[in-house]
Amino acid sequence: MLDIQLLRSQLETVTEALAARGMRFDAAAFQAMEGERKSLQTRTQELQARRNALSKQIGMLKGKGEDASAVMSEVAGLGDELKANEQALSALLERINEFVARLPNLPHESVPHGADETANVEVLRWGSPRTIEAPVRDHVDIGAALGGLDFETAVKLAGSRFAVLRGGIARLHRALAQFMLDVHTREHGYTEVYVPYLVNPASMFGTGQLPKFEEDLFAVPFGEGGRFFLIPTSEVPVTNFVRGELLAPDALPMKFVGHTPCFRSEAGSYGRDTRGMIRQHQFDKVELVRIEHPERSWDALEELVGHAEAILRKLELPYRKMVLCTGDMGFSAAKTYDLEVWLPAQNTYREISSCSNCGDFQGRRMQARVRTAAGRNEFVHTLNGSGLAVGRTLVAVLENYQQADGSVRVPAALVPWMGGIELIEPVR
RNA sequence: GGAGGUGUGGCAGAGUGGUUGAAUGCACCGGUCUUGAAAACCGGCAGGGGUUCACGCCCCUCGUGAGUUCGAAUCUCACCGCCUCCGCCA
Numbered sequence A: 001m002l003d004i005q006l007l008r009s010q011l012e013t014v015t016e017a018l019a020a021r022g023m024r025f026d027a028a029a030f031q032a033m034e035g036e037r038k039s040l041q042t043r044t045q046e047l048q049a050r051r052n053a054l055s056k057q058i059g060m061l062k063g064k065g066e067d068a069s070a071v072m073s074e075v076a077g078l079g080d081e082l083k084a085n086e087q088a089l090s091a092l093l094e095r096i097n098e099f100v101a102r103l104p105n106l107p108h109e110s111v112p113h114g115a116d117e118t119a120n121v122e123v124l125r126w127g128s129p130r131t132i133e134a135p136v137r138d139h140v141d142i143g144a145a146l147g148g149l150d151f152e153t154a155v156k157l158a159g160s161r162f163a164v165l166r167g168g169i170a171r172l173h174r175a176l177a178q179f180m181l182d183v184h185t186r187e188h189g190y191t192e193v194y195v196p197y198l199v200n201p202a203s204m205f206g207t208g209q210l211p212k213f214e215e216d217l218f219a220v221p222f223g224e225g226g227r228f229f230l231i232p233t234s235e236v237p238v239t240n241f242v243r244g245e246l247l248a249p250d251a252l253p254m255k256f257v258g259h260t261p262c263f264r265s266e267a268g269s270y271g272r273d274t275r276g277m278i279r280q281h282q283f284d285k286v287e288l289v290r291i292e293h294p295e296r297s298w299d300a301l302e303e304l305v306g307h308a309e310a311i312l313r314k315l316e317l318p319y320r321k322m323v324l325c326t327g328d329m330g331f332s333a334a335k336t337y338d339l340e341v342w343l344p345a346q347n348t349y350r351e352i353s354s355c356s357n358c359g360d361f362q363g364r365r366m367q368a369r370v371r372t373a374a375g376r377n378e379f380v381h382t383l384n385g386s387g388l389a390v391g392r393t394l395v396a397v398l399e400n401y402q403q404a405d406g407s408v409r410v411p412a413a414l415v416p417w418m419g420g421i422e423l424i425e426p427v428r
Numbered sequence B: 001g002g003a004g005g006u007g008u009g010g011c012a013g014a015g016u017g018g019u020u021g022a023a024u025g026c027a028c029c030g031g032u033c034u035u036g037a038a039a040a041c042c043g044g045c046a047g048g049g050g051u052u053c054a055c056g057c058c059c060c061u062c063g064u065g066a067g068u069u070c071g072a073a074u075c076u077c078a079c080c081g082c083c084u085c086c087g088c089c090a
Helices: A004-009 A011-020 A027-063 A069-076 A079-101 A139-146 A151-157 A167-186 A201-207 A235-242 A294-314 A361-366 A390-400 A412-418
Strands: A121-126 A191-193 A219-222 A226-230 A254-263 A282-292 A319-323 A335-343 A348-357 A369-371 A377-379 A381-389
Touching: A004 A011, A004 A079, A011 A027, A027 A069, A027 A079, A121 A294, A139 A167, A139 A390, A167 A191, A167 A254, A167 A282, A167 A294, A167 A381, A167 A390, A167 A412, A201 A226, A201 A235, A201 A361, A235 A254, A235 A282, A235 A361, A235 A381, A282 A294, A282 A390, A294 A319, A294 A335, A294 A348, A294 A381, A319 A348, A335 A390, A348 A390, A361 A381, A381 A390
Parallel strands: A191 A254
Antiparallel strands: A121 A319, A219 A226, A254 A282, A282 A381, A319 A335, A335 A348, A348 A381, A369 A377
């Protein structure tokens, strides 16, 4: 959520910044609502002040045993107008709030300008694609040959965009997640967390999925009129740890790593990535989340990306590091690095991690603050990044480590997590 | 599922219709004292918003939302969380 004070005082600057993100911001509509709010609020508060003063008088008079009926009838006359004003004001405030809640975060000054992903900037390329003896097969064929990747059964069980894994590939999938968790906890200082996969609407608001992106989520009705949402990323439950909290300075930074399934409706992505497990309704992800002091968050972002990169390096998977341009960033992000892994079958790099600093955007939505040394309360800065998307890492390993005989080598760093297995062979 | 209790500032904890946004303690900040620290003492200290050049004035907030009342932390209702007991299930 943007600071409404900023909207009031720097309307032009904000409008420009949002335009860079491809967001058409109706400044006139906002100003109209604000003008109305101002007069309505002033009038309402005048009436409230009058009522409070008169009521206080009644109290004093009655305390002294005097007659208060004249004052009482005067204050009674205020009732209708006051009530009407209060209702109009709260309705308007709700409208303004809803309006502001749908505005995305402002890009950091270091973010390149551009309309879409073609304007993203490559800042680093690591590793070189190994030579694979022709023909190069994609993970779907590799998985089918191994008998470990089964989309037909998944369709029977659930539908398209789901997968069933078996044998060595299922094991590989588990090993990858465990490996990532162990590296981040042992080597990068993150605290492992286990969290709910269903969350309430307030949590979804806190990280920015609601109110604007409800169609991307799976909802589960519960109780009378209540509902849960399936998390689209563990960023949601983990970041919301601090919702509504006023934290002591020494409580920060908080560094969490969680492994959860993620659920996305993928509404609007109908023709895209229909083959294989690149884009699924359910996938596992190991997520890094950091709650930071405002002045530390930009350093923290660089660290965080490095932690995600470390996984790719240990697995010896070639990747490149991109800075997303203004037009390609997510709703809550102030700056985002994407890590893209080399997929030989697609002969290109594909996103496997997205690491963002959200600044105070989520902190303000969550009302999560930290008491600074100066005694002021500031909204915390929040960061999150995939470290990594497990399903896509599985795809990357299958494709990059495929061998001519149809088997798949296990990356050396992963062998201990595979119980010593170095080669994935067909399921019997 | 049934019965009862409870939800107040960073924390603990008073407050049951009227000059209470809220006693007190702890924590925190400033000062006195001290070579320094501690202790003691003095002072400050909830958040958000409106208005003002400023001093200030005003409004809202005691889990959330409705309601009663001239006036609600205090009364009523619903919801949410927590605690205890009973039942049921693992």
